[in-house]
Amino acid sequence: MNARGPFQDKQSIRVEALSLSRGQRILFENLSFAAASGDYVEVLGSNGSGKTSLLRAMAGLLRPSGGEIAIEGADEPSLALHYVAHANGLKRETSVREHLHYWAGLFGGSPSEDFVAQMLDLARVMALPVRVLSQGQARRLALARLVVAPRPIWLLDEPGAALDDAGKAVLNELIAAHRANGGIVVAAVHEPLGPSPSQTIRVSR
Amino acid sequence: MFAFLANPARFMAFSAWAAPILFAGALILFAVGVPWALFYSPPDYQMGDTVRIMYVHVPAAWWSMGAYAFMAGASFVGLVWRHVLADVAARAAAPVGAVFAAVCLITGSLWGAPTWGTWWEWDGRMTSMLVLFITYLGYIALWSSIEDEERAARLAAILCLVGAINLPIVKFSVDWWSTLHQPASIMRSGGAAINGEMLGPLLTLGGAYLLLFGALTLMNMRAAIFRRRVESAELRKAHA
Amino acid sequence: MNALVATFRRELAMLWAGGGALTPLGYFFGATMLVPLAMGPDRALLETAGPPLVWIAAALSVLAMLERLFQADLEDGSLDQMLLSPAPLEGLVLAKGAALWVAIGLPLALAGAPVAIALQAPVERIPLIVASLALGTAAFVSVGLIGAALTASVKRGGVLLALIVLPLFAPPIIFGASVASGEDVSAAFAILGGCALGGLALGPIAAAAALRLQAE
Numbered sequence: 001m002n003a004r005g006p007f008q009d010k011q012s013i014r015v016e017a018l019s020l021s022r023g024q025r026i027l028f029e030n031l032s033f034a035a036a037s038g039d040y041v042e043v044l045g046s047n048g049s050g051k052t053s054l055l056r057a058m059a060g061l062l063r064p065s066g067g068e069i070a071i072e073g074a075d076e077p078s079l080a081l082h083y084v085a086h087a088n089g090l091k092r093e094t095s096v097r098e099h100l101h102y103w104a105g106l107f108g109g110s111p112s113e114d115f116v117a118q119m120l121d122l123a124r125v126m127a128l129p130v131r132v133l134s135q136g137q138a139r140r141l142a143l144a145r146l147v148v149a150p151r152p153i154w155l156l157d158e159p160g161a162a163l164d165d166a167g168k169a170v171l172n173e174l175i176a177a178h179r180a181n182g183g184i185v186v187a188a189v190h191e192p193l194g195p196s197p198s199q200t201i202r203v204s205r
Numbered sequence: 206m207f208a209f210l211a212n213p214a215r216f217m218a219f220s221a222w223a224a225p226i227l228f229a230g231a232l233i234l235f236a237v238g239v240p241w242a243l244f245y246s247p248p249d250y251q252m253g254d255t256v257r258i259m260y261v262h263v264p265a266a267w268w269s270m271g272a273y274a275f276m277a278g279a280s281f282v283g284l285v286w287r288h289v290l291a292d293v294a295a296r297a298a299a300p301v302g303a304v305f306a307a308v309c310l311i312t313g314s315l316w317g318a319p320t321w322g323t324w325w326e327w328d329g330r331m332t333s334m335l336v337l338f339i340t341y342l343g344y345i346a347l348w349s350s351i352e353d354e355e356r357a358a359r360l361a362a363i364l365c366l367v368g369a370i371n372l373p374i375v376k377f378s379v380d381w382w383s384t385l386h387q388p389a390s391i392m393r394s395g396g397a398a399i400n401g402e403m404l405g406p407l408l409t410l411g412g413a414y415l416l417l418f419g420a421l422t423l424m425n426m427r428a429a430i431f432r433r434r435v436e437s438a439e440l441r442k443a444h445a
Numbered sequence: 446m447n448a449l450v451a452t453f454r455r456e457l458a459m460l461w462a463g464g465g466a467l468t469p470l471g472y473f474f475g476a477t478m479l480v481p482l483a484m485g486p487d488r489a490l491l492e493t494a495g496p497p498l499v500w501i502a503a504a505l506s507v508l509a510m511l512e513r514l515f516q517a518d519l520e521d522g523s524l525d526q527m528l529l530s531p532a533p534l535e536g537l538v539l540a541k542g543a544a545l546w547v548a549i550g551l552p553l554a555l556a557g558a559p560v561a562i563a564l565q566a567p568v569e570r571i572p573l574i575v576a577s578l579a580l581g582t583a584a585f586v587s588v589g590l591i592g593a594a595l596t597a598s599v600k601r602g603g604v605l606l607a608l609i610v611l612p613l614f615a616p617p618i619i620f621g622a623s624v625a626s627g628e629d630v631s632a633a634f635a636i637l638g639g640c641a642l643g644g645l646a647l648g649p650i651a652a653a654a655a656l657r658l659q660a661e
Binding site for chain 3: 056059060061062063076078079081082083085086087088089090091093094098101102103104105106107108145
């Protein structure tokens with residue numbers, strides 16, 4: 001894993017008595033869990049149960065209605081995490097390569113073109129705009145952010161969506177390598193991804 | 206006072222009394238002020254009886270600006286302390302302020318016809334009031350086009366504060382601009398020297414407008430809170 | 446700093462790929478073409494009314510470019526990524542605004558020269574008109590950021606955006622059109638610069654605050 005440095009065994013993320021609501025609707029209340037270096041946490045729940053909102057709250061995008069989310073051991077809080085959302089965050093007219101360079105600038109990293117081309121199998125489409133990519137290729141490009149700028153905590157929302165078996169295998173490889181490096185992965189999934197989770201969280205009211 | 210009313214339940218109990226009392230107070234002041242202004246105050250030595258439009262026009266101008274200042278204050282509280290009641294207050298005041306601004310513009314135009322000989326004059330005050338009126342419309346439109354109430358409240362609060370910075374700049378700009386374009390001989394709307402006998406009815410009606418503003422804003426707030434309660438009750442039913 | 450440069454470059458590239466200033470310039474030319482058609486070709490009339498109308502057309506051209514500025518980022522998930530960048534969102538918003546000004550504002554200012562000539566403005570005033578438009582479009586873009594951010598989640602929010610932004614355009618229009626008409630030029634120019642600076646200070650802060658709420 002040339003593009004990523006190992007993370008020391010010091011990161012942890014702690015969710016305490018968390019409550020989230022959208023508008024007047026309460027999604028869930030009093031959710032607590034913690035994850036430490038090397039952990040893989042799977043978040044399960046039915047549609048609309050608040051899986052996405054939980055990840056958004058952990059990413060600092062959504063303000064909780066109660067409780068606390070603490071990220072500990074990160075040297076620089078703004079460099080603590082990646083969030084791969086449902087929406088890929090891609091521009092239709094911009095090429096794969098330009099995306100990598102943009103993210104390298106935006107997050108502070110290196111475009112890692114070779115690594116992305118081989119590992120994520122995007123070599124043949126490197127110069128093409130996103131609008132001609134298949135859904136699986138677009139998803140793999142979104143996952144490339146994880147590699148372009150190393151972050152100890154990964155928050156992944158349905159990371160396997162639109163991926164074929166080969167894509168899922170690559171994703172599992174990325175997750176395994178990240179855990180081996182001391183990173184934390186929290187994934188909201190519909191059905192288990194593959195790697196055996198260190199814990200499973202169920203969100204519901 | 207604010208801390209006490211910050212609790213919605215206490216606010217509802219308070220406003221159940223306060224709104225009708227303010228409304229009654231407004232009616233009393235109107236009952237005193239309107240005849241005073243229309244029949245018992247002296248006509249202007251230049252404008253004659255048309256000066257009586259002032260008693261409708263000037264308080265509307267005062268409190269359309271006052272309402273905006275109130276909204277800006279409430280928006281600030283809502284943004285910084287994320288207080289629901291402040292959001293509701295800002296939203297409730299907006300239509301009242303907008304109507305005052307419209308009244309001010311319409312009466313100003315009616316007043317302009319006999320005194321300036323034109324229905325509209327691009328003078329500093331009227332132009333600024335027009336910008337204020339458009340700002341009100343934008344605020345109300347933004348509120349009603351965003352579904353999520355909490356997000357709508359915060360976004361509208363940002364707009365309200367931006368407007369509060371913009372409006373004095375507009376006033377300054379328009380004043381600068383109208384001195385550039387207008388001969389100084391044109392009379393301004395407030396240019397009539399106000400003598401003591403006019404001040405009495407003017408202040409009475411100013412008070413009446415203020416109480417009316419308070420009463421209508423409280424009623425709007427109560428309606429908004431009731432609507433919220435009904436919605437959340439139905440939501441609970443749907444999820445039970 | 447890298448994040449701001451990367452944002453600026455990408456934004457500029459996307460604006461160019463999308464036709465660059467071609468559409469707003471076409472709109473600008475088309476709108477100003479209607480002026481003599483409506484007023485008649487009377488030279489004296491155009492001389493006074495022309496420069497202010499150039500300004501109004503420029504304001505509307507900028508306005509027309511604002512609607513999708515943040516809406517696209519909100520819809521495709523790019524806004525989330527901007528929020529997760531270590532760079533402050535205010536700076537990224539400013540970088541986007543700067544790219545819009547370079548791609549659209551500057552070409553509009555330059556296009557102001559032929560348009561003003563066609564509308565019978567005195568030739569010696571052309572440099573002044575172009576310079577005032579360059580400052581003015583910067584002011585329009587920076588306060589326009591606020592409107593674009595406030596309406597980012599509103600579908601077909603173009604009219605609402607205009608309603609919100611037009612009162613904010615009032616000060617730069619007043620002083621800019623004054624410069625273009627050659628009235629009290631030095632004072633008006635200085636205050637127009639003040640409008641642009643004030644917009645640059647306020648616009649990104651207010652827009653970033655609004656975008657944080659939009660992402661929730």
